[in-house]
Amino acid sequence: MDEQQTIAGTHQFRLIEMETRAVTTTFSRPQHLNVPADLLDRPKAVFVNGRWQVGRAAAPMISIDPSTAKAFSSFLPASPDQVGEATEAAERAFADWRRTSGGERSRFLSAIAAGLRDRKADLVALQMLNNGKPRYEAEIDVDDAAATFDYYAGVAKDLDAEQGRSVALGDDTLAGATHFEPLGPVGLIVAWNFPMVTTAWKLAPALAAGCTAVIKPSEFTTLAELVYADLAGQIGLPAGVLNIIPGGGEIGAALCADRRIRKISFTGSNATGSRVMAAAASRIVPVSLELGGKSPIIILEDADIAQAVEIAAAGIFFNCGQMCSATSRLLVAEGIAEDFTTALLGKADQLIVAGHEDPGAQIGPLTTPEQFAKVKAVLEKARADGLDCIAGGSAVPGRQGFFIEPSIYRNVPTDHPLWREEIFGPVLAIRSFTSTDEAVALANDTDFGLAATVVGTDGDAAAAVARNLDAGHVWVNTSQMIFPNTAWGGFKASGIGRELGPWGLSAYRGVKHITRAA
Known part of the structure; x- marks a missing residue:
């Protein structure tokens, strides 16, 4: 899906740096879009453990308006050590978040959906500026992201009733029961072609399942993704449940290598997907890969x-x-x-x-x-x-x-x-x-x-x-x-696993069976 998303510092990221070296600090911001300044000016663009931080990378990232090829914003992305801080926060928060009820998680998801709709006009304008989308496409994106959170809010309400269902074992002296457990802190690496949407497809089911999350947005469309952190603070999401670490390939590499991450979900190119899979294989952690197509x-x-x-x-x-x-x-x-x-x-x-x-x-x-x-x-x-x-x-x-x-x-x-x-x-x-x-x-x-x-x-x-x-x-x-209730994913080189629907939820849960004396 995303030909630019990278895991290691590769030609793609070096090229975008080269393209922006000549850009001055004077930004071109089209007045007719009226994008609020708080969505464009991010002196603190890293969100860890419920707090905004200044990115500690060596150089800023420049946001380019594809309609004009002019810069409209810049921000300091995360450094690799901030990735470790984010995964540590996610691991700490998981201990309590996993024990919240499905109903409680549902209320947070509904609040995120409502927050997206409240800011729809601003987010549409930002999508038009940062992605180059026509207005009607940008409107669809915001609506789709909100609908995904609404769907998983509904799913989360019913999760508690699934726990401990009995399983007939064929032996009257034994009793069996099935439970579903969240996998743990998860790393979510998302694409630039549908920011907010592909993030919602991963983040909503992960939170519904009881996982905590560290998101690595695309370096090309980071600004829209940071709104999720704004909403986390607004709705009182517990610190560490959601963390966002902007940056290039070295940030994705650090996230995939971190031992505290127990599942990686990636949307992007096949070349990068193979590197994500290799990194996951080195630690034997599950992956979901939504990759390319030639449909x-x-x-x-x-x-x-x-x-x-x-x-x-x-x-x-x-x-x-x-x-x-x-x-x-x-x-x-x-x-x-x-x-x-x-x-x-x-x-x-x-x-x-x-x-x-x-x-x-x-x-x-x-x-x-x-x-x-x-x-x-x-x-x-x-x-x-x-x-x-x-x-x-x-x-x-x-x-x-x-x-x-x-x-x-x-x-x-x-x-x-x-x-x-x-x-x-x-x-x-x-x-x-x-x-x-x-x-x-x-x-x-x-x-x-x-x-x-x-x-x-x-x-x-x-x-x-x-x-x-x-x-x-x-x-x-x-x-x-x-x-949101249908499956998304492919066969052959198009990836591994499915997003959306109950299949998207199952990607963030493991099955635990308990057998005991009756």
Whole structure:
């Protein structure tokens, strides 16, 4: 999902430092967004044991507005020794937090949800500034984060009733009972493409289960995540239950290596995910990994073309294609391929690509300069390789900021990187098929297995196709709606485990069985 999140100091983090060396301390803050100063000016940006601290890293981090490529804020991130302070605080707090009732934890989760909604207007503006999201996308993000806390608040109410359920053992002299225990202090490493949302997907079930948490936000979108610490203080969450340690790769590495962390949950790139897994393996602690995707969308021959175009466009152009679930490989039945492609081109041509200065923006910029450079390189390679580009194919000309044209390529070879590798941008590859079996085979011919979409007028037939796809979540005749009570995660290289729903809760609990004399 996140091509920038790093565990060790790597090229990505060095590049962002290099990009910002020339930035002065004079920040450019667009007045029309009206982001409150307390969300932008963070002289203390590290939250440990219920208190704000000044970060002790050697150099500040610079926040960049992707719509203008200008700096709008800076803060001092954590140092590795502050990671140890955070994990120590989480370990101390766990002793009491694990013993709180499900009802008590539910009240805290509900209060966080309410706090997000109370600050929605400010958080939407911050998302637009820091991520480059159009307003409607930023609004969805805040609502989704709040809904996740609401869902797990409801789940937490029922947890106490699950404890001590009897288990028939087949021996009248013995009695059995099952209990569920929180794993302990957990390390949560989150991505930059959906800040607050991916954090909610981890933090809400962790707190509901009775775990304490240390969050390492992305170095690119830290400011929105710090609001969770603001809310923790506002609602009286016990000190040490939530800790936030901003920083780059060295902070993630220190968190993964800390012996007090008993579970690691990571959302990000496959390259970094493998390093997280290796770090967890060295200590034999469980991991959840939500990684990359190269998701297919299948347009069946009986599909309503207008509906299919809307679903396909949303699947690749929402969030400027910066989604692990982006349906970036499109398979369309040969009989309707020409009509569908013509209609899709018309849709792409109508989309408004703009920054936060345009209230009608439908696609914003890419979020980071690194991702902008990466996607431009992909488009340049496609051009050099002679791929059939039928829309876009370059950065938006004459604009500051990190804007890429909605780009569509036709008849992309199945062995080309454009077809096989995650791009994380508004870039779509199209091929046609002659049979449903061929479509399924092409869809499943990938290293990933996160998500997929099927579109066809016969909903039962489309659902039958969906059941044959190697994907953790498949949408049939609908855009990518994700609800807190559904499962999220994938097969193959798309990760390990599931988030959301009861599966997300179980990721932070262990099973204890007690057998005793009757």
